[in-house]
Structure formats: structure tokens, C-alpha cells
Amino acid sequence: MKSLPPSLLSPELIQDVLDALPAPVFVKDRHGLYLGCNRAFSTLVGKRPDEIAGKSVFNLWEPDLAKIYFDADEALMASGKMQQYEAQVITQSGERRDVLFYKALLSDATGSITGMVGTILDITERKTLERTLTALAEHDALTGLLNRRAIFDYMQRMSDPRPVAVLMCDLDHFKAINDAHGHFGGDEVLRTTARLLQAQLREEDRLARVGGEEFLIILHNADAGIALQVAERLLAAVSHAQIMYEGRRIDVSLSLGAAVGHAAGGAAVGLVRIADDRLYRAKREGRGRIVMSD
Numbered sequence: 318m319k320s321l322p323p324s325l326l327s328p329e330l331i332q333d334v335l336d337a338l339p340a341p342v343f344v345k346d347r348h349g350l351y352l353g354c355n356r357a358f359s360t361l362v363g364k365r366p367d368e369i370a371g372k373s374v375f376n377l378w379e380p381d382l383a384k385i386y387f388d389a390d391e392a393l394m395a396s397g398k399m400q401q402y403e404a405q406v407i408t409q410s411g412e413r414r415d416v417l418f419y420k421a422l423l424s425d426a427t428g429s430i431t432g433m434v435g436t437i438l439d440i441t442e443r444k445t446l447e448r449t450l451t452a453l454a455e456h457d458a459l460t461g462l463l464n465r466r467a468i469f470d471y472m473q474r475m476s477d478p479r480p481v482a483v484l485m486c487d488l489d490h491f492k493a494i495n496d497a498h499g500h501f502g503g504d505e506v507l508r509t510t511a512r513l514l515q516a517q518l519r520e521e522d523r524l525a526r527v528g529g530e531e532f533l534i535i536l537h538n539a540d541a542g543i544a545l546q547v548a549e550r551l552l553a554a555v556s557h558a559q560i561m562y563e564g565r566r567i568d569v570s571l572s573l574g575a576a577v578g579h580a581a582g583g584a585a586v587g588l589v590r591i592a593d594d595r596l597y598r599a600k601r602e603g604r605g606r607i608v609m610s611d
């Protein structure tokens with residue numbers, strides 16, 4: 318492409334061109350201080366260009382965002398390449414928007430780095446959709462609990478060296494509940510059971526629906542004594558519940574198998590197998606009970 322005559326590239330023209338662009342653009346020097354910006358950037362963040370020029374990210378933005386921008390600037394300077402990363406900006410109205418930063422280094426005729434130029438693409442709608450899809454993929458639609466895949470992924474990532482308790486719970490004679498009250502009655506029992514179990518757990522513990530009427534619980538930093546206490550509370554909460562459906566009371570009970578041990582490095586999955594075997598023993602031995610040993 319033929320370059321424009323130098324006379325046409327006056328600073329005013331460059332600023333006019335940048336201001337005509339709908340995308341926000343900013344320029345920083347090699348110390349990370351803003352040299353300027355275009356109108357779209359100024360409008361996005363609700364600050365005049367003269368309030369921005371000469372300032373560092375720490376003078377202008379919230380500390381958590383400023384740290385992200387600063388680290389990204391350092392990484393760009395160190396890499397000497399272009400950069401693309403997702404972050405957030407706070408807009409004029411105080412709203413946090415998800416954005417994609419595209420940045421590149423500026424250098425002089427000798428090749429020395431003089432600064433950087435960046436532009437911002439708003440990706441809030443895409444990120445919102447991504448978060449919705451992730452939430453749908455990780456949660457059970459009926460109860461809102463974590464689903465089987467999400468809890469198994471979670472267990473694979475566990476790294477705490479302290480012991481955990483894994484509890485497998487299964488509603489007793491659930492087929493008979495469905496038969497007596499219909500599938501919607503059964504669904505109501507599942508939703509209520511999920512709420513009752515959740516109410517007995519600490520925030521850091523995890524509860525998932527892993528099968529039709531089967532729930533898996535992880536108690537962090539728990540020994541056999543704690544596991545037994547919680548298991549007893551869970552059984553009592555479910556068996557004392559007054560679940561009503563279409564004017565009729567539905568009595569429910571729970572069988573539970575538990576295993577305590579180390580979970581780090583995917584070992585929790587082994588505890589699930591042990592807890593599951595014990596759950597089936599609890600079923601065989603009469604239901605409505607806890608089995609915690611072999």
C-alpha cells in the first residue's frame with residue numbers, strides 16, 4: 318500500500334481518525350503511563366482525555382483491575398509481541414463489563430520500545446452466555462445441585478491433604494413413592510430432599526445429585542466422628558420432614574454409606590466406590606441406616 322504523504326499524518330488528523338473509530342483505543346508509554354486515548358475510550362470509562370493522560374493504571378482504576386492491567390503491560394513488554402487477554406472494565410455508569418484487550422508494542426526507528434497501543438472489545442454478552450451454559454452443564458435441572466460430572470471433576474481437582482468424608486445417600490423405596498404419588502410427586506420429594514440435605518452442610522462442603530434418587534456429599538476436613546454426626550443429622554432431617562404433595566403427606570427415609578480418607582490427586586473417587594458399597598449394604602441390611610465400615 319502506498320503510504321500517505323507525511324503532511325497528511327498530522328497529530329490532529331491522527332487524533333481525528335482515532336476519535337472516529339467506534340472501538341476504544343488507548344496509548345501508553347513504556348512505563349505504563351497513559352499518553353492518550355480516543356473518544357470511544359473516554360466515553361467508555363467516563364473520564365476526559367486530560368484526566369487520563371499522564372496517569373498510571375493505579376491512579377485511575379479499581380485496585381483489582383489495575384493489578385491485572387499492570388501485569389499484562391509487564392508481560393507484553395517482556396514478550397515483545399502482541400497481546401490478547403480477557404479482563405473487565407468499569408464503565409461510566411459503574412458497571413463492570415467483560416472485555417477483550419488487544420495490545421501491541423510501539424517502537425521507534427531504532428527498534429527501541431516506546432510504549433504500547435491497545436483496543437477493547439466488549440464481550441459481556443458472550444461471557445454471560447458462557448457462564449449460563451457452564452452453569453447448565455454443571456447443575457442438575459430438577460434440584461439445582463451439582464450434577465454427577467461436575468462433582469467428579471471437582472474431586473479430580475481436590476488437593477487438600479487433610480482427610481475428607483464421602484457420603485453416598487439414596488432415598489429408600491423411591492419407586493414406590495413415584496408409584497403412589499406420580500412422577501411429579503417424586504420430583505417434589507427430590508427437590509425437598511436436596512434442600513434438606515443442603516441445610517445440614519457447611520458452605521465449603523459439596524452436595525451433588527449423582528443419580529435418580531442418589532446424592533453424593535463431600536465433607537472437607539472431616540474424620541469418622543464428624544462424618545457420623547453429619548450422617549445422623551441428614552437421616553433425621555429427611556425422616557422428620559413433612560413433605561406434602563397434593564394434600565397428602567409423603568414419608569421418606571434415606572440410606573447412607575460413608576468413607577473417610579485422603580482425597581488429593583483424584584483419590585476421592587476411590588472413597589466414592591467404598592461409600593457406594595457401604596450404601597448398598599445399608600440397603601440390604603434394612604434401609605434407613607448408616608454404614609461406615611466394612
Ligand SMILES: Nc1nc2c(ncn2[C@@H]2O[C@H](COP(=O)(O)OP(=O)(O)OP(=O)(O)O)[C@@H](O)[C@H]2O)c(=O)[nH]1
Nearest residue numbers: 487488489490491492493495500503504529530600
Ligand atoms: N420422580 C422422579 N423419579 C425418578 C427420577 N430419576 C429416577 N427416578 C425413579 O427412581 C426410582 C428408583 O428406583 P429403584 O432404583 O428401584 O430404587 P428404590 O425404589 O428407591 O429402592 P431402594 O433404593 O432399593 O430403596 C425409579 O423408579 C426411577 O424411575 C426423577 O428425576 N424423578
